[in-house]
Amino acid sequence: MFDERVRAVLGARALLDENDPRVEQKWKELIALLSEDENSTLNFLQVCTKTELSFLSEIFEEVAYNLQSEKYIELLYLLGQRYPDLNLKRSIQIAEEYMN
16 A cells, blocks of 8 residues: 555656656655655665656655654665666765754
8 A cells, every 4th residue: 555655656756847846746745655654665665666766866865854764774775786877875875964
């Protein structure tokens, strides 16, 4: 159920142009979903696709701020290693700064 809800919002986000003002609403929806439950979020991140992760990187820092979870940051670094071509390191570092 959780994964389906996240994927539904991600799918809607993927259809929008980056300059579309509705992108911000999708970000808010994703932040709210991913901030609900740390375990559900971590489980989703472990199985999400490369494309999904790319879209989620747009909101890493807000989710980090809400979750305040070292496990979340550690998993982001592991995913960054799994998909080095996504160049997630800077986004993850910013997310980590939101933890303090």
